[in-house]
Amino acid sequence: MxxxxxxxxxxxxxxxxxxxxxxxxxxxxxxxxxxxxxxxxxxxxxxxxxxxxxxxxxxxxxxxxxxxxxxxxxxxxxxxxxxxxxxxxxxxxxxxxxxxxxxxxxxxxxxxxxxxxxxxxxxxxxxxxxxxxxxxxxxxxxxxxxxxxxxxxxxxxxxxxxxxxxxxxxxxxxxxxxxxxxxxxxxxxxxxxxxxxxxxxxxxxxxxxxxxxxxxxxxxxxxxxxxxxxxxxxxxxxxxxGRSMEDMYTIRRSPPGEVALKVEGLTREPRFRDIGFDVHHGEIFGLFGLVGSGRTEIMRAIFGADPVERGEIRLDGRPVRFTHPSQAIAAGIGFMSEDRKNQSIALPLSVRTNINLANYPAISPFGVVNRTAEREAARTYIDRLAIKTPSDAVAIRNLSGGNQQKVVLGKNLASKSRILVCDEPTIGVDVGAKSEIYKIFEKLTEEGVAILLVSSYLPEIMGLADRILVIYEGRQMGIVERSAFDEERLVRLASGLQA
Ligand SMILES: Nc1ncnc2c1ncn2[C@@H]1O[C@H](COP(=O)(O)OP(=O)(O)OP(=O)(O)O)[C@@H](O)[C@H]1O
Ligand SMILES: [Mg+2]
Structure with missing residues (x-):
């Protein structure tokens, strides 16, 4: 029947x-x-x-x-x-x-x-x-x-x-x-x-x-x-x-400034070897590769979440070697992880607390939290990212998947990092919020923030990045300039083939 x-x-x-x-x-x-x-x-x-x-x-x-x-x-x-x-x-x-x-x-x-x-x-x-x-x-x-x-x-x-x-x-x-x-x-x-x-x-x-x-x-x-x-x-x-949205991925580009982050010969066998690149203030630098290619591990190594075997990392010219992410945060690096449930948020805590998680040292003079500043930061990012929540006191676990992701982004924006590492920042985020996030990127680069964008989503990385480094099985396949961006070329490189 x-x-x-x-x-x-x-x-x-x-x-x-x-x-x-x-x-x-x-x-x-x-x-x-x-x-x-x-x-x-x-x-x-x-x-x-x-x-x-x-x-x-x-x-x-x-x-x-x-x-x-x-x-x-x-x-x-x-x-x-x-x-x-x-x-x-x-x-x-x-x-x-x-x-x-x-x-x-x-x-x-x-x-x-x-x-x-x-x-x-x-x-x-x-x-x-x-x-x-x-x-x-x-x-x-x-x-x-x-x-x-x-x-x-x-x-x-x-x-x-x-x-x-x-x-x-x-x-x-x-x-x-x-x-x-x-x-x-x-x-x-x-x-x-x-x-x-x-x-x-x-x-x-x-x-x-x-x-x-x-x-x-x-x-x-x-x-x-x-x-x-x-x-x-x-x-x-x-x-x-409820409104039309053209040219989602077109953003205003800022002229790049001094080198913010320089990485040379970064190696952690067997995950990745001899990775070298620099990211300028005001630049969006893309890191492209298939899931599992080693992109996330490279980011984690720079951030001090994983150990490094060999290689140099310089922040504004000064050599650094973080052994714990808290040191990187203190040095002005913000990190937005792709695995948001496990690494970036505290599910039972409120939206307000989560947005401020990386911000507390800055708003707690003498160890006492400035509640007004805390509330203001929460309000700002709930508004700017249109986070849908009945109030800032709601536990983040009650938010829809995409709104949880927006809170993670708000947390990183509130911490006022000089270098922002974003690993798949818009996974699960709706079109309206995506374009809002891109606008915030545009504003941050204008303020001289260096953005390291990790993504396996081509329309996004090609639309936003000034240059793209392609990784295949832990190997650096090349750095492609914006004028040479081409979908087929990037996919070939990411599959281990020469462009
Ligand atoms: N268990 C829950 N407790 C309280 N509120 C909830 C719960 N589950 C969902 N909500 C609320 O219901 C509304 C709809 O959420 P839902 O998860 O269905 O959205 P969605 O369309 O799947 O969004 P997304 O694209 O972000 O996944 C949201 O405002 C969310 O905060
Ligand atoms: Mg959902």
Whole structure:
């Protein structure tokens, strides 16, 4: 029997303390459809899919799955209906193997009820191979894999479970372009098998690459649902943020000043070797490479988070060698890590405290925190970055994913660094806030701040950087001047090929 609607949600509402996250939202998913869900940070996308998946209870509205009305829905009930979701935060068991994660709770057994490991790993390996992921060993512990590979395992798991309603919440945020292609081929295959896919992303080009229809949410309300072929990026942005936004990546360039940071022969085997570059005050210097190429490790070494084997680091001409990040912070370097959940923020603490985390020494004369300055800093960055939160006293863990990222950025801006290292600063951040962040970069460079921008997202790094250093497997492939920027050339270098 052909089914008209896999999911039919009508009039869904949901409130959290101080926030109306969803207000009478309708959403329909049909078989053989990839349905994009878009909207600004805090628009309600993740809340909606958590209601569809039985994770949150809805306050109002009706929900029917495959033609059957559901009332008291739960994650177990959703799974029994053939639904599976890959959430923004990878939710697999990191201490278990890939295979164990696939089979969690239903291991194949021999006739005697004993877990048949050989069979489990064989089945798991076969599917990974089929999906183009044959470089993932089913017997590897999840934590031994790169974040990107962990994400691919999370993406493969629902395919393995043969789910026919799949939800992906920002799956590409941590993926390199090669893995994104694999993800897209998996999604196309699922669609051709008649499954229904909900796809959330802040990268509009992805919506146009693989989605059939799109639903726009704004401030918890349904704005419009339409076929992707009937719209264009400009219109989508306008529906999401309520204004049009041209030339996102065009910023005013400042003439570069003196050398702020100089690195020579930086080596830490086997991660990277002989890295050398200089970043001028007022310059945005790009560091491009695939996820896992060593970019993050190089940044961590400069910052004192990891040891250095050989090489020199100079700040404004003075040789330095940090053994702890606090020394780098004291010397005026701000660091925005890509792994924000683990390194950059304190989830149980308030938005206000988090924004001020690196700022307290400056606003605490004689060790007493100046509460007015603390409040002002929080207010400034909540406004400038349009952080969506009921108040600055709310715990940051209650903010949407993208708004947490904005708080991290606010923290670094509040600390008034002379050199700002930004590792993937706009992952998960909506288009409006992205352009706001770029404007802040523009202003900072005008003030002479040197920005070291680490990114695997080409439109961003090509749009913003003055020069780009390309890394491949810990090797420096070259420094490309802005006038010679070319997508193909950069991708070739990042893949270890000469341009
Ligand atoms: N557990 C929670 N407690 C309190 N408020 C919450 C909770 N979860 C979400 N919210 C609030 O509900 C609103 C919608 O959040 P949601 O996570 O659905 O946004 P989103 O569209 O997924 O945004 P993003 O693009 O940043 O991921 C936000 O204002 C958020 O702060
Ligand atoms: Mg979300």
């Amino acid at each position: 052909a089914m008209a609607e896999l999911i039919a949600a009508r009039g869904i509402s949901k409130a959290f303390p101080g926030v109306r996250a969803l207000d009478q939202v309708d959403f329909v998913l049909r078989p053989g459809e990839v349905h994009a869900l878009v909207g600004e940070n805090g628009a309600g996308k993740s809340t909606l899919i958590k209601i569809l998946m039985g994770v949150y209870r809805r306050d109002a509205g009706t929900l029917s799955i495959k033609g059957r009305d559901v009332h008291d829905f739960s994650p177990q009930a959703a799974q029994a209906c053939g639904m599976a979701a890959v959430y923004q935060d990878i939710s697999l068991a990191r201490s278990l193997t890939v295979g164990e994660n696939f089979f969690l709770g239903h291991m194949p057994t021999t006739g005697w009820g004993i877990v048949d490991w050989a069979k489990a790993y064989e089945q798991c390996g076969r599917l990974l191979g089929e999906l183009g992921l044959d470089d993932i060993d089913p017997r590897a512990t999840l934590s031994s894999l790169s974040v990107a590979k962990q994400e691919m395992v999370a993406i493969a798991k629902p395919v393995f479970e043969n789910a026919d309603i799949l939800v992906f919440d920002e799956p590409t945020a941590l993926l390199a372009s090669e893995e994104t292609e694999i993800l897209f081929s998996i999604i196309r295959r699922l669609r051709d098998e008649g499954k229904g896919i909900v796809y959330i992303s802040h990268r509009l080009e992805e919506i146009f690459a693989i989605c059939d229809s799109v639903t726009v949410l704004k401030d918890g309300r349904h704005v419009r649902t339409m076929p992707v072929s009937d719209t264009n990026p400009d219109e989508l942005v306008r529906l999401m943020v």
